[in-house]
Amino acid sequence: MKNSILRTENLKAFYVLDMQGTQKVVKAVNEVDLEIHEDEVYGIAGESGCGKTTLLKALYGAIEPPLRWMGGSVLYHMNNLAVDITSLDAEEKRKLRMEYISYVPQGSMSVLNPVLKLNETYQDFIGSHVSGRTRQEAFELARKHIVELGLPRNILDAYPHQLSGGMRQRVTIALAALLKPRIIIADEPTTALDVVVQRGVIQLLMDIQQKLKNTIVLVTHDMGVHANIADRIGIMYAGKMVEEAPTEKIFEDPIHPYTRFLIDSLPRFGDKSTRSSAPGSPPSLADLPAGCPFHPRCPFAREICTQEMPALVSLSSDHKVACWLVGEN
Amino acid sequence: MEKLLEIENLSKVFSLGSILSRVHIIAADNVSFYIKPAEIFTLAGESGCGKTTTARIILGFEEPTSGAIIHDGKKKARNEKVWFTEGIQAIFQDPFATFNPLRTVDNYFFETVKNYKLAKGKEDAIEWIDQKLNAVGLTYQEFAGRYPSEFSGGQLQRISIARALLTNPTLLIADEPVSMVDASLRMSIVNLFKKLRDETGVSVLYITHDLATAYYVSDRIAIMFRGNIVEMGSVEQVLMNPRHPYTKLLRESIPEANPKKRWTTTVNLTELEQEEYLRKGCKFAGRCPEVMDICKGVVPADLIVNDTLVKCHLYSDENSSAK
């Protein structure tokens, strides 16, 4: 059993928006308990509007208004003591970023400063964390790192607008892995990319993980990407974790009705049998239905499902499900 | 009649920049294919391969530089707006952008009915619209008088399909119809296309970069790369045992939803797209694993290998014996 590196307990993070007087509360992350191990690729799957990006922000400690901590804690396991980042101040959090945990945001196309050459951007990030290094040393570290990851040598002398979308994405990932962080969080790193470039980006993430033996938390709605890279997958729906299991179990033996619909609706080469999608559409996080949020669309919904929210129960050592069906058998 | 719509060596060259610094981008390069009645034909490829440009030319939103479009046996003159022959309608990628957020959705329906004189009075029009809405699983009551923002993505895309069906078109052009819709709802829209093809005999030109859905829904498929059709044939042939190296690369790079089929080899990526556009000879020569000298100089011909078209020197006569 690998020891865990990142844990959340009863984590709650909501967006509190006041739209000209009336207050709207979006329950983006609603009591999530998560445990991520060392040297592992943990995949988080879910559709748009299920709160996965907010969960990542919470894990990274990037909570800015209108998003607010509502409860629970996020614990980093650093040299065997658990640090709750909700209690850290800005400067302590800043020190942790890039050195202990780094973040690859969603829209990576516009994440690099357009008026700076890439090596200046790299030096900004290095200089802010590693004091005492001369500019030349930092520049050398960046160039060695880039070549190691198989990117072209002269990429650092170019401006962001001179690179293709795929290349900019890979440069951002290389930047995130620059100071050898223990955890890398990647939010939909491949959505806007072509299939072949997407494969290159995924392989870059896998190379980094194998080299640094660290943890990658990967969020994407593309189950194919999860199948290719993730060791364990967590399925999110309407702000809650509904199922968590190793990749093979999720694909071969999904328990939660939503996960079953998700897996069944994926087209597969060589099999043209009719596939159906879940009826209805996902609920809005601002007014969630009572009880289990999936019950309006669930064919197996029972009385209790419409009243109480099922807790995340462990079926076996590594398979957890939040559904009342599990309670019976 | 055998061919509903035929495209004959359609080309489109965009020239950008001011008079001093001219840059020519060949978006479509001698594209030729045909669509049979009651058939779902897919035009697939990565971004920048010319599939959307081809769709825009068929719909008349773009003037082709050369080539012809033959619809219902009549050759379309270059400047004649094709959509006025009510035979062709379109469905777009982003359901929320398809309708003006400041106007109610039913405006477009009544305008289409009025402009194409499909019904006499208001009741007649409502009845006609309701009939089309039922075909996509909706009713007139739940749709009348509401703004686009009051629907979900999936519902709005169905409404967009209903609008396209109003004029009883013989061909629907769907430009990436499901890429913005949630994965779990995607199948309901894709199944709709199959139902419409079987029940009303409408043909669908399906434009996408997602080969998995293309495999599930279409009968024939054409793979495009930098403006050329590199492989075209039945979807079973083309996707299950691809012949052109690019189709193979595409097919391998798709992350399949099956943990047992993970990538084994790594792919090398060039970062200069511009080069590929202007390359003489085969445009894939830059990163083709089976590149030969001839590929760099001579543009490969469109060869037929047991009724699938392949644009690759590997399959020319002197080499086909080896394959």
Place this chain on the structure above:
Amino acid sequence: MKTIRDLFRDYRFLFSFIVLVIILIMAILSAFSPYDPTLWNVVPKELKPSAKYLLGTDSNGQDVFWQATFAVRNSLIISLIAGLVSRVIAILVAMVAGYRGGTIDRVLMFIGDSLLVIPLFLIIVMVAMMLRKFMNLVVLGLLLSFFGWAWDARTIRSVILSLREREFTKTAVLSGTGTIKLVLKEYMPFAMPLIFSTLINNIAWAIGLEITLAFLGLVNLNIPTLGTMLNWAIYYQSILLGRWWWVLTPVVLSLFLFIALYWLSVSISEYLDPRTRIQRVGAA
């Protein structure tokens, strides 16, 4: 109307609404003025403000308050003419350039840009000098409108260009809608708010310019406007001789008018899209 209720929550909208209402009332009051604005010496000269003469009297023997009501009315007339006519020109130029595109677009935009770059004030001064004998409210309004469309044509054109790329344009075309109907039905709802806030800016610009031209003596001085009133006040050295009430009336009135108009346009455009605020520099 929900939007009006939201707008009133913005203090700037509230302030500008109150000021504009007061000014409109003054303009309407001019119809009930006991004195004819063009006649002189109808009241005793240079009296301090008193119960009988609310804002005192001036050296021409006119009641400052009633004179101000005419001044406000005429200034508003000029700037409304200038604003509305320049809207028509701006919309036409934007529609043709934005929708037609190609060489017409480049030519129109070149003319627009050069009007922006060349110091318009001097050209307006020259034209006003030449038309001095024919100058009246309408002519001045038309003159200002002829130079006031360039900046706004460019803004409206960019809105139209972005709308043309949007997919609902294609849906409308596929529904068989003609070009004119398409522009009116699909684009107007987007362009209207922008046209309205640029209209307000243009009105403020026109009033400011009218005052400047009046100070240069390039307008018909016996038609009372905010500018001519100020010109007469300076002509009779009312600053040095301490007749503050005569000179302060037009200055304070136009001060409040400019602030109110600016705040109105800012609060509206901010309500529409918080990121883009109309960047027009204050009236010349």
Place this chain on the structure above:
Amino acid sequence: MAFVKRYLIPRLIQYVLVVWLGITVVFFIPRVTPNDPVMAMVGILRARGATLEPGAMDGIIRDLTEMYGLEGSWSDQYWAFWGRLFHGDFGVSFYQYPAHVNQLISTAMPWTLGLLLTTTAISWIVGNIIGGLAGYYSRKGWSRTLDAIGMVIRPLPYYIFAFALLLLFASTLVFRWFPVTGGTSLGARPTFTWVYIKDVLWHSALPALSLTILGGAVNFQTMKLIVQNVNAENFVQYAKLGGVTEDRIVNKYIIRNALLPQITGLALSLGQIFSGALITEIVFSYPGMGMLLYNSILRGDYNLIMGIVIFSIVGITTAILIVDLTYPLFDPRVRYK
């Protein structure tokens, strides 16, 4: 080289075309408008009680027409007009009869240039710095109050603001610190002694203050808004998430990107600032191009007006060209495609 072809040459062509269009417009205005400048001048002469026999009147009209360059067909006049322009000869001023127009302009120009350049520079630099800080710390109290003040000052036209300052600081009503009119005290000889310079500064304080405050308010507001928008951009958020220190973020990420639209903003508003300067000079009767224009309008000095307008058009468009050409130095996206 691509940069020169794609950015520099189109800009130069546009510059030449704009100047040509401006001057052609100025050429046509007097010829298109209904009343004839010669008759206007004759009217002014007669108003001054000049009694002339009928024969002499035709001679005067002929001389005036010749002096205005109005004889012959429009095309001859047009070429003659450009011919004179290239020799820098704007003709003779009627009011100060022997003095040539460009002589008058060259005396007035330094005053306007001195006032305009200093106030524009100060208001641009100060306005941007304070606006930038206010935008970055937009939640702080001081930034809100500054914004409120800006909201009051910005809509005021140059003319009204200058007048308000005049009433406040110069007239007998409140303070009497500054002179009401003039560039120097009466009878001061222009020498480079400290006394003379102090006198000039004392006189130009109010107009300079008026222009700087107004220009500063405009730059403050635009910069504050741009900085707020840039602060929300992806690359700034990512730098913050990446733990980049705050001073690097403010200087290299926010300020450098926020300055780009400010440079084009400055270029576009130069025409407006120049007109504002002219008006402010008239209010304070400051002896620059503004006063020259005011006097020439009062006396209908036709040649002087043409000279001032053409000089201003060429000057302003050149200044705009210079500002436009500095833009690529700040924005690599324009330098390298």
